[in-house]
Amino acid sequence: MTFYFTIPSGNVSLSRLEQFAMERLQFLIQLAACKGDVIQATDLCMQLQHVEHSECLIQGTLKDKISHFVLRLASCTDAGMADVIFYAETQLFAFRLSCMTKEEKLAFLTSLSKHMKGRDLESVKHTTTRGALAVLANILHQMSLTELADTWDEGRTDRTISVPFLFALSLVAKRKVNLHRGWAEVPYCMLNDIFQSVFSYLLQSATKKAKKQMTLMMEDDRFNKLFHKLKDVFLSYSSKQNCGISCTKVPLRCEDVDAETDFFPPCMRHLHQQLRQRHRLSHHSRVKYTLFQKECGLPVHEALRFWREEYSQEPHHSAGCRHNWREERDRYTYNIRHLYGLEGARKNYRGHDCDTIQKQQPGPNEEWGCPFQHFDQAKLSEIMDIEDISQTFQSRISHLSEHGDPNAACKVYFLAKLKKMADRNCIETDLKTCDCHCNETRQRISAGCKWTCEDTRTLTDVTEVKRDQLNIGEKKKIVPKQISCSNCRILCNRTPFDKVPLQEFHKPHEYYQNFKFLFEGLTSVRDNNVDVESTF
Template sequence: MIRQDFSRIDPKRRTTLDHRKKQFATPTYQNLEYKHRLNFYITPPTADITLEQFEQWAIDRLRVLAELEACSFRNKSPSETAEHMKPLLQKYLPLSATSSGSSNLQAERQKDHYSHFILRLAFASTEDLRRRFSRVETMLFRLRFQADDLRDRGAFVESLSLDWETVGSEERAMYAPQLQAAGGGFPKNIEEESYFKVDWERVPELVENRRVFLKGGMAYVPGREQLSMVVAEFTSRLEKALELTSRALPRLDEDDRLTPILNHLSQNFTTPDASYSTSATALPGADISARNVDTLSASFPLCMQNLHRSLRRDAHLKHYGRLQYTLFLKGIGLNLEECLVFWRSSFSKITDDVFNKEYRYNVRHAYGDVGGDSNRRGNGYSPFSCQKILTEKRPGPGESHGCPYRDFSVDNLTALLQQVGVTDREVLKGVKEDKEKTKFHLACNRVFDYVHKQEIKKVKDDGTWTSAQLETLVHPNDYFKRSYLLKNLGKNPVEEEMEKVKPDVEMED
């Protein structure tokens, strides 16, 4: 029998087991040197930062991305977006050019690098969040690329070592007519332009706009379209990286320091212009009561009209529909007591006992009447913005919540629009095109402009409304308020209410 001594430690393993020596060893990872202002965010950051920096840097970047998304929702042009974002970028996420000689160069680029990866963790959990993060990060990269110093930009693109195949002079001459046609007749001399050959799937924007010649699955891209090529490469790499990040997320579940911060970031991605404000959407003097909701529904956006019509048809709505509609009604000024009256009368097929046991608490919870500190410190929940609705759970069988412009088929959407009075063929065609391009907010605003075209023309001609009051709508409650005000131009809601009760008073006398 051979006796083994298990108490002895292998000398070769001694260094790895001594945690005290390992704790004070020289760090394996060091701060990165940022040679370029632009970044493809390929290498994850590895140096130490504080928890305060971790959270604050992410919040600052989130402010920038949220405002960029708001510019997209408001359909601002690239030049308008650049002008609008300039002070915000300088305040929250400055990036000086290499030629500036700024002493803060490395610190600025480190913050940009880290904040991107922090938000990548926060937004990798679901497909909707990944798609949304990729879209706004691409917008930010495009904005910076266009504003970058020419020399810095050239050095950055060269450092990427992108596998673009250069088109030789013989091949350029062979396809000269096609290349010129794709460029709208330019260049007149094909030898004056350089061309790259890439897989067509890498430049979807150029293919969609018919700005490249396609042959054998390859796109012939002129050098002047370098921006589109680099941006497409950025997006492609980011989308793949987000997929990998999503697989690694379970490893973070046990970290009770980072997980709450990441959850908070992902749950609070709302554009400043789309956030709810009681004072901003209030209509003093208007009859916002349970008995008047049917009348008010004429000014509701399509998502809320669909919920209202479904409720009236079925005398019931499922959970997500009730939540979305309750918060909207709360936002237009319906108080808790009136909201309970509204829901009780609407659920006409059930008894008082069933309503009180199964539905009453949820309405009170939405208003903050019950629920404690977790329920927004007693104020209840805010009405859903358009982007909140678009990132929430899609409706299933028997459910009516969500955004009809996204969730309905073209035929069903057209039928619903016709039912609420939108019959113009050009408008319906435009809505269909907006839906196909996933520009749901533009479809909603197109319908609003059609329904209120006479009133909008009047306030524009009179100059009584500013351009800010007619900006793109990004919140259902703002839709209602603007619609209500336009439909009641020149009317005083308080005087109207007095006129309604005046005959009754005279009869009593």
């Protein structure tokens, strides 16, 4: 790992300089197009051509440093390219950080300590740079490097470090840390976020400093031509890749998993509940659930923390597995990293699809399985009762399950739970607590009115118009078909649930993504309407 503190020196041919910069630029554009998706980023980093032909991507090497600094200079000539390179470099740093073993973390801290040793922070003129370096020095001085690497790798939550809140903004925004007089108390399990934030600030500060040298650089025709070539490659290559960064996928955290289970398919929600009750899962169940978490966006360091916390507890008497994390730490760590493609053959494994799960037969002591294929009716009814699925939907789901159509049963379950959650959040929260609806609209919503107009303006847009200035016809047109309350940010229940924008899902993580996407109100009710009745 490197923060790119020192500019490399030496002689290199212009053709090699151009080659390094071109290869790194193309890679960074593809990485930006992954939008934070862990699996896509892993696939990209493991493709053979990047290993064989992109020596500049091997971290810490001279070629890695050369290509980084050349692109840093080139980004000063174009704001669009600067945004993508800045974002992708930060993502690359975060990905490398998340994949490190304990030994690699110790080597990283040792290298960082050597660089910081004897450095006079008061001589650093730039305030942000001085603050970022002070954070690194503070981390290194907390304890010995070996103990620090152990504490960091174990993801300790009982020990914290104080950093200026400016370097923990992502954690502060999600209320993951406590604040006291401008300082954030950050647990060591979140140290990755602090290092990533420091890297981001240092890169941003260094890029601003490099802009001051561009006048001198552009006087050299060789660099002028090189930067124009890089800009042309960026424009042509980025147009083929969707490298916009406005819809970046936010990774899951260990502490968020419980809340996210509301969006899980019943097969994986059942595994999660069994794990929380027994603190253990059988081998095949653990593999399936780990791969599901991986495809939902849980990074490897968060996955290690999740399983470490669970397997450090005493197992329930009904659990078949009696192993614990303390005695089997190396084995469990290796297995999880292997599933993430970081050990062994380094294959980037995918989660099991629904057909594969349905065709397999779980053992007598195994928890995994498709509820609509492997569970008996009593167990299936128990699951639906816990989820408060209405009897009408329960009878339809049971009918489809008994007649050998588990996929259709899962879709009906999906719609039933979506309706229940939307009713609960919309009626109880939106109508009772939000003040953005006028009384007339409140009454019509409470009466269950189904909007039929084609106007797409939201209620927020409506309230900004003086209704007295509109005639009767305009007042009718202004009623929206779908209302998204700006106060509670919950998709109001305006859509008849016999027609919802349901996309096909063939894997458990696709169920999760589709459910969460619909529930958060990020889709339109006009496209891809599916009739529930046609499912039966």
